[in-house]
Amino acid sequence: MAILIFSFSSVLFILYAVLIIYYRQSWLSIPTFNLQHFNPITSITIVIPARNEEDNIRDCLHSILAQEYPAHLFEVIVVDDHSTDNTAERVKLFTEKNIKLISLKDFTNNDPLNSYKKKAIEIAVQQSTGSLIVTTDADCIVPNKWLLNIASFYEQHNAVFIAGPVAYHHETNFLKVFQSLDFMTMQGITGASVYKRFHSMCNGANLAYEKKAFNEVNGFKDVDNIASGDDMLLMHKIYKRYPDKVFYLKSADAIVQTMPMNTLSSFFNQRIRWASKADKYDDKRIFWVLLMVYLFNVSFIALGIFSIFNCQFLILLVSLLLLKTIVELFFLFPVAEFFNKKKLLWWFPIAQPFHIIYIIVAGWLGKFGSYRWKGREVK
16 A cells, blocks of 8 residues: 555656646747837737726726827727626726726626626727727736737737736735746646647736637637636637647736735635536646646645655655745746746745645636636525
């Protein structure tokens, strides 16, 4: 029995280490995009679904209005998703002609939906005038050259879908540092996997895709019953149609900043929401990766239980935990350098045990539990 457990845990670690090192080398191989002199011609529609975002929407829109992109070439559509606060009123204070507000309830007839965000995006795309759809979230801040980088990359590479970098900011306590490290890891994997076309991965806070392609794949049809996945599920639909036209934009001037969750409860609800679509991916490559990572983390719990009865398991547990931390730091260092967050890596060893527990709990509840998001109960 002991030999079997030792062998199983060791094999999982080897597979995991090979995967993480592959991600590191893939991340390093992504060419950094440098914006050159550029006269844009692409018309852009920025789509922002917003529910109860009165505290964030003004800063988000101010950062968009500060874009160095020609104002006549972009519009902003904010979709108010049944907000119960003053989100809509805050948007109405902006008198610029290229900022538009639409209300989701005008299009749903109060019919219950399982994914209000997908519906909001779908309606905004229908109302859009731009040839390139760019999405972000209402709690995000975008850099001044955000649209310039996206449009330049789009025109140079003839791209159909672009995944952009996202980072947390204002890490004022351990919970927020923990989230930032976890999210930065996912961002590194996103860039590596998209560049190598290993599997589909992205984040809706910084996406761009052709309106034509969105319509060609019928938008969110066939995935609109899934509560989350307005980003990755759509990405794979477009990837299947245009496998050579999906890219990752590695540019520091295109990093969108967003806020970590303020409480442990909201953090878990967010991550459970993300995990809930794990078995819904049509891209089965990422499913097997997620399954292997999940089993590897579960093996630590198993080793912890067995170590109560046999100290040899405790030695194996500590050894694997140390090796896991070293391998992940090896991967994270160049990613943290890109996002200018190397100072957070000092917290990484401390966060490691909590990360293992979080992966197991969030993964399990994402499959078998429910969560609350934006005041709604989702199963």
